[in-house]
Amino acid sequence: MSVVPDSVPGMPHRATPRRTGHLLPLAVADALWAELMANSVFPAGQAFTGFPADPQVGYVLLGARAVPTVKGVGGRWHVQEADVRRAAEELRAVRVSGVGLVRVAPFRGSLKAGQREGPALRWRQRLGQEWARARVDAAPGRLLRGSDHLPHLAGIDWRRSLMERTGAEAENTWWLPRTLVKVLDAAEHSEERWLLAARTCQRCGSVADQPEQWRVQAGSSWQTICPDCRTTTLRPYNGELEGHVYSVLSKKRASLEVSGWRCAVCQEAPAFAVDHCHEHGYVRAPVCQSCNTRERPNYLYRNDVYVTSRYAYLFHTHAEDWLRHWHRCPGCRARTTLPLPHLAALTALLVGEPLRPTHRVPHSSRGRKPCGELRASWTGSHNAPGSCMITLSVDYCPSGEHRILAQVPYREAVDRFRTWLAETAPAVAAAAGPGRHDTVPAQFRPVVPDTSSEGLALF
Numbered sequence: 001m002s003v004v005p006d007s008v009p010g011m012p013h014r015a016t017p018r019r020t021g022h023l024l025p026l027a028v029a030d031a032l033w034a035e036l037m038a039n040s041v042f043p044a045g046q047a048f049t050g051f052p053a054d055p056q057v058g059y060v061l062l063g064a065r066a067v068p069t070v071k072g073v074g075g076r077w078h079v080q081e082a083d084v085r086r087a088a089e090e091l092r093a094v095r096v097s098g099v100g101l102v103r104v105a106p107f108r109g110s111l112k113a114g115q116r117e118g119p120a121l122r123w124r125q126r127l128g129q130e131w132a133r134a135r136v137d138a139a140p141g142r143l144l145r146g147s148d149h150l151p152h153l154a155g156i157d158w159r160r161s162l163m164e165r166t167g168a169e170a171e172n173t174w175w176l177p178r179t180l181v182k183v184l185d186a187a188e189h190s191e192e193r194w195l196l197a198a199r200t201c202q203r204c205g206s207v208a209d210q211p212e213q214w215r216v217q218a219g220s221s222w223q224t225i226c227p228d229c230r231t232t233t234l235r236p237y238n239g240e241l242e243g244h245v246y247s248v249l250s251k252k253r254a255s256l257e258v259s260g261w262r263c264a265v266c267q268e269a270p271a272f273a274v275d276h277c278h279e280h281g282y283v284r285a286p287v288c289q290s291c292n293t294r295e296r297p298n299y300l301y302r303n304d305v306y307v308t309s310r311y312a313y314l315f316h317t318h319a320e321d322w323l324r325h326w327h328r329c330p331g332c333r334a335r336t337t338l339p340l341p342h343l344a345a346l347t348a349l350l351v352g353e354p355l356r357p358t359h360r361v362p363h364s365s366r367g368r369k370p371c372g373e374l375r376a377s378w379t380g381s382h383n384a385p386g387s388c389m390i391t392l393s394v395d396y397c398p399s400g401e402h403r404i405l406a407q408v409p410y411r412e413a414v415d416r417f418r419t420w421l422a423e424t425a426p427a428v429a430a431a432a433g434p435g436r437h438d439t440v441p442a443q444f445r446p447v448v449p450d451t452s453s454e455g456l457a458l459f
Contacts, residue, residue, distance in 0.1 A: 022298040023070070023078040023310065026055060032081065033062070033155060036088035041096055042180065043160040045152025048079065052126065052150065055079075059194055061121060061154040062087035063094075064186035066194040070293065087155070094183060101163060102181045105131035105174040121191050123153045123184045131174055154187035156180065201226040223270065223289070234262040234270055241283040243330055246276035249283060263288035265295075265318075265325050279339045279382060280331030287325075295322070297341040304377040306395075307352075311345035320425040327428055334433035336421070337382075337414045344376035344390045347413040350420060352376070352392035355405040372397040378410075385410045 024032065026048035037044035042063075047053060053060045055069040055077040065087040072078040104127050130150055151157065163175045199208045206226050241249070261271040264285035271286035275295065287295070298310045305311070314322050326342065327333045337343060358368040372394040380388030388410035394403045408416075422429040 022081045022306075023072050024081050024084065025072075026077055026079070029079050029081075029084055032084055033088065036085065037091070037155075040092050041094070042091055042183065043157040045155060045157035047152060047155030050151035052121070053152070058198065059191075061187050061191055063091035063154055063156070063183055064190045065090060066190050070290075091155075091183070094179065096177075096179045100178040101175040102178050103173055104128075104176050104181070120195070121154060121184070121188045123158075123188060126150060126153070127158070127174065153184055156183070158184075198224055200224060223272075225270065235260055236267070237261050237264040237271070237285050239285075239328075241274070241285065242328060244283045245281050246274065246283050247281060249274070258286040261286040263291055264328075265291040265321055275325075277326075277329035277332060277339060280329050282329040282331055284325055284328040295325075297345075299341070301377075303379070304375065305341050305345055307345045307348040307374040307376055311342070312349060315346055315349055320428065323421065323425045323428045327432060333431065335414075336418050336429075336432040338417060340378060340382045340388075343410075343413055343417060344378050346417060346420070347390055347408050348374050348376040348392045350416055351408055352394075352405045355392075356394055357397060357403070372403075380410070382410065385414070 029048045030046055033047045034044045047062055048055065048060055059066040059068055060079065061067070062084065065083070067079050067083040067087060069077050069079055104124060106128060127150075133149070151159075158176065158180065161177055161180055165173050165175060196207075200206070201208070201224055208224065208226065258271040258274055263269045263271050265287050269288035269290060272289035273287060273292050275284045275287045275292055276282060277284060294310065295314065298306050326338055332338060338346065352374055353370075356370045356372075356374060359371045360368055373396055375393050375395050376390060377393070378388060378390045382388060390408045390410065390413055392405045392408065394405060397403045418429070421432070
């Protein structure tokens with residue numbers, strides 16, 4: 001059996017999985033998790049695709065962190081790469097104090113045969129059940145190493161740290177390192193807090209006895225809303241926050257309450273947050289959690305985004321709704337442009353996609369398929385249009401990594417966007433300004449109306 005060492009190795013170099021933007025399919029997330037946890041004191045297991053992980057409940061446990069799961073394009077479950085890396089960093093930072101062992105089976109609290117296990121970790125009960133199954137079906141060693149029934153607990157392959165002791169007068173017992181036991185207890189506590197939050201109405205704070213009856217789908221995610229709040233009519237957003245600067249509003253009110261509004265993009269789910277333009281600082285509109293996540297740029301670095309997945313979806317599905325939403329920012333509307341990450345991504349789709357190399361698909365009748373990940377990066381800033389350059393490239397191309405397709409000046413990218421906007425969303429283009437992209441608006445409007453009088457409240 002393996003024994004937990006006394007020290008934690010240093011963090012490995014930054015792992016770069018073959019992925020689609022920042023949203024990772026579960027199989028890719030499993031590969032990344034194994035890479036990040038290599039040489040760690042905690043051996044990695046099938047954190048996302050192995051039992052007892054269940055992405056449909058809305059989260060997957062990684063150590064003491066509950067990582068949210070979301071549905072991507074095609075209905076497949078995904079997780080955020082940043083969440084996986086953060087969980088791995090926290091788990092690798094755990095210090096080992098001694099090599100003490102804790103008995104984990106046989107355990108009186110084992111799940112009974114036929115009892116519904118559900119998504120909860122309940123790791124002690126699960127190990128007790130495994131212990132009982134091992135005694136009945138086969139020798140413990142052979143069963144644990146050859147069975148995939150319980151491949152991991154909170155992303156950790158517990159079988160590789162398990163020790164078995166044979167007593168002179170007592171039956172065999174299972175033992176785990178004390179540090180691992182503490183991590184699993186912390187994971188169980190984290191899951192309890194998560195499940196409590198899932199049972200709590202996001203509007204009034206009441207707690208559900210049967211939370212599944214309160215769950216309401218909002219785009220690719222779920223929200224907990226009690227029946228009383230669900231019957232409350234959400235009011236549509238009619239531009240009440242237009243022209244306001246986000247930083248001023250957030251200082252004026254420590255918490256921007258938006259639950260009374262309907263999402264200004266999808267027009268279906270309750271609003272979750274106030275979206276704003278990060279380049280000009282203006283408030284756009286209240287949006288739901290799903291739309292707020294979907295619109296967020298999938299940065300590789302601060303001046304670098306992947307385009308193939310998230311941006312392709314935004315510009316090809318409900319494009320007019322998203323364009324109208326982005327142009328709620330007076331700065332973007334006056335210049336007839338988009339924030340630089342969105343503009344670079346659109347330029348990649350308009351200019352780079354036709355230049356993207358293709359490769360034959362072996363043993364398939366589909367012919368050829370585009371290779372790699374379409375990527376857009378830039379140098380300079382939107383505040384200096386004359387020196388800003390957008391570079392379009394392909395990563396993970398079999399014929400050569402980081403293959404450069406084209407370089408497009410910022411002004412040319414803006415002109416291309418203006419032409420595409422007029423064809424795609426004529427109403428949005430007609431409401432835009434004169435299309436000046438050499439200067440930004442003279443100044444923001446840091447004006448917040450007095451909301452103390454009746455009838456003037458924003459929320």
